[in-house]
Amino acid sequence: MRTIDLVMNVFRPAGPPVPLHRWILRGIQLAIFIAAGFFAFLLRFDFGVPPTYRLHLVTALAMWVLVKVPVFHLLGLDRGWWRYASVPDLLRLAAGNV
Numbered sequence: 001m002r003t004i005d006l007v008m009n010v011f012r013p014a015g016p017p018v019p020l021h022r023w024i025l026r027g028i029q030l031a032i033f034i035a036a037g038f039f040a041f042l043l044r045f046d047f048g049v050p051p052t053y054r055l056h057l058v059t060a061l062a063m064w065v066l067v068k069v070p071v072f073h074l075l076g077l078d079r080g081w082w083r084y085a086s087v088p089d090l091l092r093l094a095a096g097n098v
Contacts, residue, residue, distance in 0.1 A: 026069075029078060033068050037061045072096050 041049050041057045049057055072078050075096045 026078065029072065030065065030069065033065055034061055037064045068096075 037060060038057070041053070041060070045053065075092050077093060077096050
């Protein structure tokens, strides 16, 4: 292999770029995670979060997103056709939420 080929190989991307629809899907899932956590707090406090718990709400949402997004990705829950979901998919979904 020539030297120029080795140099050009270093600057080539490692893999194909992530398609735009995958980023859109991740954004939608992130919005769903945040909305679910926010509405859980609203239900807990009868649709009005007291000012003393607002810092807890923000902290919980940040932790929830930082943990839930990677776990869903590792378990493969961020992709797939949910109309063809099966029992093993349900078990993975339960494990991801635990």
